[in-house]
Amino acid sequence: MILDSNKVGIWFTSDTHFYHKNIIKFANRPWNTVEEMNNTLINNWNEVVKPNDTVFHLGDFAFTSNGNWKKLINELNGKIYLILGNHKIYEF
Numbered sequence: 001m002i003l004d005s006n007k008v009g010i011w012f013t014s015d016t017h018f019y020h021k022n023i024i025k026f027a028n029r030p031w032n033t034v035e036e037m038n039n040t041l042i043n044n045w046n047e048v049v050k051p052n053d054t055v056f057h058l059g060d061f062a063f064t065s066n067g068n069w070k071k072l073i074n075e076l077n078g079k080i081y082l083i084l085g086n087h088k089i090y091e092f
Contacts, residue, residue, distance in 0.1 A: 003054060008050070008052050008053050008054055009048075009049065009050055009053035009054070009078075010053065010054050010056075011048070011049055011053060011054070011055045011056070011078065012055075012056050012058060013055065013056075013057055013058065014057060014058035014059045014060060015059065015060045016041055016057070016060070016061055016062070017060055017061075017062070017063060018037075018038050018041065018061065018062035018063070018064065018068075018072055019034055019038065019062050019063050019064035019068055019072075020034070020062070020063035020064075021034050021063075023037075023063075024037060038072075042072075042075055042076060045076050045077065046075075046076065046077045049076070049077040049078040050077055050078070051077050051078065052078075052079075053077065053078040053079070054078060054079050054081070055076075055078040055079065055080045055081065056081050056083065057080060057081065057082050057083065058083050059083055059084060061082050
């Protein structure tokens with residue numbers, strides 16, 4: 001695969017922890033609920049990442065069931081490559 005940043009955006013991110021209720025407290029995130037956090041993260045992501053961009057997510061993407069993963073991936077712009085993180089919070 002050849003990535004040409006003149007044609008598509010190439011993004012790197014990590015530690016979004018979608019659906020991870022306790023991360024709000026542990027990381028002092030500014031939301032009261034998981035729904036608030038997820039919605040804000042999705043909106044912020046999609047404001048920056050275009051549908052044809054490439055995103056490398058470098059770990060700790062989400063803490064949820066398979067069904068929520070699929071729903072979430074479909075809501076986010078870009079071709080997303082997920083790399084497992086250190087929290088092992090993935091459920092396949």
